[in-house]
Amino acid sequence: MLGKLLKYEFKATGRTFLPMYALLIAFALLNKIFITINADYLRIPQVIAMVGFVVIIAGISVMTLIVTIQRFNKNLLTDEGYLSFTLPVKTHTHIDCKMIVSAVWCLASFIMSAISIFILALDQSTLYKTRRFFEDIGSTLNQLGPGAYLIILECILFVAVALLASITNIYAAITVGNLSSKHKLLAGLGAYFGFGMVQQIVVSILMTVFFSGFDNYMEYLTTAGAWEQMRAVQLGLLVMLLYTAVFGAIFYFLTEWLLRKKLNLE
Amino acid sequence: MENILECRNLVKFYPNCLALNTVNLAVPKGRIIGLLGPNGSGKTTIIKLANGLITPSSGQILINGMEPGVETKKIVSYLPERTYLNDWMTVNNMIDFFSDFYENFNRHKAYDMLQRLGVNPTQRLKTMSKGTKEKVQLILVMSREAELYLLDEPIGGVDPAARDYILDTIISNYSENATIIISTHLIADVEKVLDEVIFINQGSIVLTSTVDDIREKENKSVDALFREVFRC
Numbered sequence: 001m002l003g004k005l006l007k008y009e010f011k012a013t014g015r016t017f018l019p020m021y022a023l024l025i026a027f028a029l030l031n032k033i034f035i036t037i038n039a040d041y042l043r044i045p046q047v048i049a050m051v052g053f054v055v056i057i058a059g060i061s062v063m064t065l066i067v068t069i070q071r072f073n074k075n076l077l078t079d080e081g082y083l084s085f086t087l088p089v090k091t092h093t094h095i096d097c098k099m100i101v102s103a104v105w106c107l108a109s110f111i112m113s114a115i116s117i118f119i120l121a122l123d124q125s126t127l128y129k130t131r132r133f134f135e136d137i138g139s140t141l142n143q144l145g146p147g148a149y150l151i152i153l154e155c156i157l158f159v160a161v162a163l164l165a166s167i168t169n170i171y172a173a174i175t176v177g178n179l180s181s182k183h184k185l186l187a188g189l190g191a192y193f194g195f196g197m198v199q200q201i202v203v204s205i206l207m208t209v210f211f212s213g214f215d216n217y218m219e220y221l222t223t224a225g226a227w228e229q230m231r232a233v234q235l236g237l238l239v240m241l242l243y244t245a246v247f248g249a250i251f252y253f254l255t256e257w258l259l260r261k262k263l264n265l266e
Numbered sequence: 267m268e269n270i271l272e273c274r275n276l277v278k279f280y281p282n283c284l285a286l287n288t289v290n291l292a293v294p295k296g297r298i299i300g301l302l303g304p305n306g307s308g309k310t311t312i313i314k315l316a317n318g319l320i321t322p323s324s325g326q327i328l329i330n331g332m333e334p335g336v337e338t339k340k341i342v343s344y345l346p347e348r349t350y351l352n353d354w355m356t357v358n359n360m361i362d363f364f365s366d367f368y369e370n371f372n373r374h375k376a377y378d379m380l381q382r383l384g385v386n387p388t389q390r391l392k393t394m395s396k397g398t399k400e401k402v403q404l405i406l407v408m409s410r411e412a413e414l415y416l417l418d419e420p421i422g423g424v425d426p427a428a429r430d431y432i433l434d435t436i437i438s439n440y441s442e443n444a445t446i447i448i449s450t451h452l453i454a455d456v457e458k459v460l461d462e463v464i465f466i467n468q469g470s471i472v473l474t475s476t477v478d479d480i481r482e483k484e485n486k487s488v489d490a491l492f493r494e495v496f497r498c
Contacts, residue, residue, distance in 0.1 A: 004366045015354065082350035086317050087367045088339040181281045265319045 001089045005097040010104075012075075013067055017105055020060055021112045027053040028116035035120070053120075057113050064109045068102040072171055077178050081265050091260045095171065095252065102167050103160075147230045154237040161241060165248025169195055172251040175258045181266075199247060268331070270295045270414050270445045271316060276325035278311050278469075285311040287469040288325070295413075296442055298459055300488070301449040303466035304496050309449040310347060312466075313416045317344050329414060340369070343412035347419045349399045353392040357385060357402055364406050376409035379435060383428060397424050404432060408439050415446040421455060433459050453489045463488055465495055 031053050034046040076084050076094060084094060118126075141148045173195060177188025207214070221232050271293040278286040286308050293299060301309050314320045315327045318334030329338040351360060357380065365371045380387055383401050391399060400423045407415065420436070421429045437459050440446055450456055463480070465473040472495060480491055 001367075007366075008363060012352065012354075079348050079350050080352060082319060082344075082346045082348065083352075085319055086339055086342070086344050088336045089367070090336055261321060263319065263321060265314070 001087075002093050002097060005089060005093060006101065009071070009097050009101045013071060013101055013105060016063065016067060017108065020056070020063065021108070024053075024056050024060060024112055024116050025119070027056055028119040032119055032122070053116070057116070060109050060113060064102075064106050067105065068167060069170060069174065071102070072098050073174050073178075076259070077174070077265065085263065085265070092256045095168075095255055095259070098171070099164060099167050099252075103163050106163060144226075144230065147227075147234065150234055151230070151237065154234065154241060158237060158241045158244065161244050161248060165244050165251065168248050168251035168255060171255045172258075175255045179258070179262060179264075195251070268295060269293055269328075270330055271447070272326075272328040272331075273312070274326040274328070276312075276315065276327055277323045278308075278315065278320065279323045285469055286315075289469070289471055291464070291471060291474075293445060293447065295445050297461045298437070298440065298446045298448070300453070300456055300460040300463045301447055301466065302451065302453055302463055302488075302492055303472075304451065307466045308469045309466060310418055311469075313344070313418050313447070313449060316414075316416055317342065341413040343368075343407045343410040343415045345404055345407040345415075345417045345420055347422070349396070349403060351391045351399065351403060354390065356390050357387040360391070360402065360406060361387070364409070368410050370411040372409050372411060375439070376405055379405045379409065383431065397428075400424055401428060401432075404435075408435055411441065411444075413444055415440075415444065417446065417448045419450055420448060421450065421452060426455075429455055453492050454487075457488045460488065465492065467496065 027049060031046075031049050034042055034049055074080055075098075141152070170192070173188050173192035176191035177184045177186075180187035217232070221229055224232075269292045271291070273289045273291040276286055276289040276291075277284075289308075289312065291312075301312065303309050311320070312327075315322055316329060316334065318339070327334065329342060332338050355363070361373055361376050364376075365373050377387065380402075383405070385398060385402060385405070391402070394402070404417075404420055407417070415436075417436070421432055424432065433456065436446060436448075448456055448460070457477070460477050462474065462476050464471060477488055480486060480488055484491055486494075
């Protein structure tokens, strides 16, 4: 059932994203042409094209966020929810589907923006520099050995988990907001900031409890060897990864539980 | 006989309002039942509870002996009182959607009915009138070979000519084992298809009876009895 849901979710959201990506690439190429010609009589259209490009890039990031919110809210908690929740599908499958699709579009928006900027900057020297950049990274990694690859892996995992956790954070806020019968938007925003505050408090408590140890450790690290420092980075990333994963999971299960047990569509 | 729908001490509170007050109800299989009551009497609330769109404040609602969930959603075909279709889709898209998710959906039946009611399957839902959307929705719902049909105000928005066709469709699509619950206040229109009626008022069941009993014992039509019971 997840596969079928994903199919329709990609169809429903692709209608918004794909034309925007096409427009983004078109504007990047247009700008590239203006930059290549670089003629005085084309200055005004060139500036307009550049402003358009920047607006589209900004628009795509805003839209990614809005679609994340709007698909969850509209498709599950308004009139369309009457269809979604009468499909023979488990509640968590709906959340999984929305979450995966949002994460994919978020990633796609990032990659498309990067590609468009790369198109703009493309010439002999940038190609060379990009290659050098990756070569440098490769040689540094080789020098540092397998521990460095672990750090890279942790970074990738952390970005993935942080992305999913921020999506479930939004879903949990919308779902809590929906419990209010009159001020859903206000309650949702309140919930979102409330969650943020709870996280802040948890961080401060953890910091207070472990602070003296933490401080000593940092002191020690300044004089420690490369191997010790690498261990410290690995450990630090692992802690951040776990922290994000725990909060993400809490938001996920809270959303699932509320939608399963407390659903009240108007 | 096994009951397709059962309410046990079912209570539903909305903020500042008691929508259902300890409803006990057993609906047997294989009947067409009218759920009749004035506006705000709790008809829609019962139907939404049966679909799991809202959760009971206390008590239980059981479909074929199960609480609303994936298994009950497979056998319940629900027509809400609002349009729930994604308006960017065409009718063809919706038919694909329904046949993807419901194993008991019969495409052939759906296209047949669309043709009879003159709905163009390539049309986007966005460009349709409210009445046409309601027709499409009813066609989708009735094209499922379900065990329980829950139809909330199925004929409220369509013209009288289409009403007759829709009621005919409802009766002719209904198999021996299936149960249909129609909630409406347009009693005269649906009366002729009903086997049984449930009268509901202010969250309580007022009367359950077969239509034949009403006609024989009271010597009245359901419409007349309704007007009497709910006289303002």
